[in-house]
Amino acid sequence: MERVVLIDLMAEYGMALDEDRLEDWVELFEEECDYRVVTRENAEQGLPNVLMWCDNKNMLRDRVESYRQVNEYNPHYDRHVIGPLRILGEDEGRASFEASYALFQSDLEGNSRLFSVGRYRVEARLADAGARLKSVLVVADTGNIPSLLATPI
């Protein structure tokens, strides 16, 4: 798969979340997909704790829908800055890679702070229009993520 397609995929991933286009973000996934957020501490200790887990696209849709309902209690702006892709495997029509991220949040008064840093581990597949996400594992170095009200990372 061409590298630029993967970069475009992650650029849109971050920008869709940051612009509150959560429904567009869901559309980046395949129907059969897996989205999971774990802390690095749990991942390295082999603990099963998961902060967020959707194992198909309908669960992602539900998640976004319920987020839309609680959104009013936690208004904020997200901002992802995603680093270069580290390609783990490439095949015709498939690719797996990692990328570091820093996620900042700003409140409505315009105060910004570091919210989470960590790493994506992604499996992508070539679809008709660009690439789609087969699985995204977010391994967050930052541990104290309030899961209920959080937007996806």
Place this chain on the structure above:
Amino acid sequence: MERVVLIDLMAEYGMALDEDRLEDWVELFEEECDYRVVTRENAEQGLPNVLMWCDNKNMLRDRVESYRQVNEYNPHYDRHVIGPLRILGEDEGRASFEASYALFQSDLEGNSRLFSVGRYRVEARLADAGARLKSVLVVADTGNIPSLLATPI
């Protein structure tokens, strides 16, 4: 326009500002250009407030010149980390795209802090030597930007 030309343009954009080569930064723009900094809050509410606005290259030159005169009152180092480009449109000789940024500032004692996060919206044109900036709109999630003494974002 080739993608790598746009990435080079933004790499130089950030590095010119960070290395205090503000005059080089101005040279990245076309004569007929537009550079504008707004807060996200104002942008989303449709408010006309603008933190910085230069609507041609001579204004950018003036801005940098006056910054050079007040610089002694606010010495600091800038550091931009710019994320992957999200291409919005491409045509022969033209391209528009978005990119997230995180801007850190360090004082002369070496203390660093998050200064601003947000998004660039850029229109670029192919010139003789690489690409040039036709317009840059900075939408800052971070609201409290002291505009008088600030370097460009």
Place this chain on the structure above:
Amino acid sequence: MERVVLIDLMAEYGMALDEDRLEDWVELFEEECDYRVVTRENAEQGLPNVLMWCDNKNMLRDRVESYRQVNEYNPHYDRHVIGPLRILGEDEGRASFEASYALFQSDLEGNSRLFSVGRYRVEARLADAGARLKSVLVVADTGNIPSLLATPI
């Protein structure tokens, strides 16, 4: 040298450090190499102070080995987010470039903070399997780096 090879090199550079694969990080360098960390303040004033300096690969190996022994006193997770490459020179089999970085550290309780921002200045050479690092100069805007216990930047 193809651009993508350089991006892959820096992606692996950051990820090897962040995943505590320090030995893999050392393997990115040539035998005859130079790795140096200086503060921006010292660099701009022409001062000779160097926070970390290894002028061949064996010194890097020693550094990592001694870090492994003191590691237990300063457990933390690193996270690099590296910006786009600014190419300074390219030749068949060689390239020099700069890139901005933000380095975050998280303690084992999962609290993350900005640790260092600055710039890499890199000379790379094409090797049998991808590119290798000939020299890396880290110019840190952030000044207060505790050098003894620090992992490489």
